[in-house]
Amino acid sequence: DAMDTGHCETRMERDGREYQFDMTRIQADGEVVGAVLLTFDVTEQAYAERNRREFTANVSHELKTPLQGIIGSAELLENGMVRPDDVPRFVGHIRGEAQRLVTLINDILRLSELDEGGSLPTEPVELLSLCTDTVKSLESAAQQRQITMTVTGEAVTVSGVRRLLTETVFNLCDNAIRYNRPGGKVQIITTCNRDGHCSLTVADNGIGIPREAQASVFERFYRVDKSRSKATGGTGLGLAIVKHIARIHNARIKLESEVDVGTTITVIFETAH
Ligand code: ADP
Numbered sequence: 001d002a003m004d005t006g007h008c009e010t011r012m013e014r015d016g017r018e019y020q021f022d023m024t025r026i027q028a029d030g031e032v033v034g035a036v037l038l039t040f041d042v043t044e045q046a047y048a049e050r051n052r053r054e055f056t057a058n059v060s061h062e063l064k065t066p067l068q069g070i071i072g073s074a075e076l077l078e079n080g081m082v083r084p085d086d087v088p089r090f091v092g093h094i095r096g097e098a099q100r101l102v103t104l105i106n107d108i109l110r111l112s113e114l115d116e117g118g119s120l121p122t123e124p125v126e127l128l129s130l131c132t133d134t135v136k137s138l139e140s141a142a143q144q145r146q147i148t149m150t151v152t153g154e155a156v157t158v159s160g161v162r163r164l165l166t167e168t169v170f171n172l173c174d175n176a177i178r179y180n181r182p183g184g185k186v187q188i189i190t191t192c193n194r195d196g197h198c199s200l201t202v203a204d205n206g207i208g209i210p211r212e213a214q215a216s217v218f219e220r221f222y223r224v225d226k227s228r229s230k231a232t233g234g235t236g237l238g239l240a241i242v243k244h245i246a247r248i249h250n251a252r253i254k255l256e257s258e259v260d261v262g263t264t265i266t267v268i269f270e271t272a273h
Pocket of ligand 1: 234
């Protein structure tokens with residue numbers, strides 16, 4: 001092909017890796033004197049492309065579902081099919097679904113912002129006080145579900161992006177409240193061990209995560225129980241965001257969970273400040 005047209009590209013897979021071949025014809029004085037063949041290992045790039053396609057398909061599905069609910073309710077109202085008594089319920093449904101869309105779009109934007117990468121400016125962040133502050137914004141949600149939250153541990157400082165670390169604590173605590181039972185507990189603990197590795201732990205005694213689902217909960221849009229996640233306002237992106245933020249901070253995540261006993265998620269920062 002390259003000999004006829006001057007250039008051609010093709011992709012091939014071998015031993016689990018994907019390669020791209022670029023061939024270009026070389027001419028001198030109107031005569032073909034040879035060809036240049038460039039080979040690129042595009043495995044990572046192909047993987048990212050597949051991920052992106054999958055993500056787009058998922059996003060479309062996730063956006064469509066609430067929109068269909070909104071359209072359905074609006075149509076019934078429009079056609080006078082709803083009894084006057086039921087009107088507030090239908091309008092409430094529309095508002096609720098619209099609210100869910102806003103939350104979802106915010107999470108999608110957050111993820112794509114993180115995907116963009118770029119180096120974010122870091123600063124020393126003290127985790128104990130960050131946790132205490134973040135927990136305050138979740139107090140009323142916890143109270144509504146009769147859940148007590150405690151923050152304990154030592155003041156530990158890591159080098160990081162304050163806004164993102166706040167988001168991590170928020171997402172982990174938000175889950176610990178939502179996948180819990182009335183009377184449940186959420187404990188937030190910050191510690192530093194002798195090697196100088198600091199960690200942030202969020203432990204709950206809620207419904208737990210089945211062993212076979214534990215590897216998947218950090219994937220985008222994965223939920224153990226779709227109806228529970230939706231009923232409590234989940235987007236399926238919370239832990240994907242946490243994973244992304246941990247990666248940015250060179251932090252490791254440890255998940256321990258047992259059904260009906262509870263879940264403990266620890267973010268371990270490899271480098272002490
Ligand atoms: P969601 O918006 O659905 O909460 P997440 O990405 O935050 O999405 O979490 C993914 C799934 O992991 C949840 O749908 C839920 O099934 C499970 N999960 C997350 N945190 C907990 C927890 N503390 N206890 C039990 N299950 C959890």
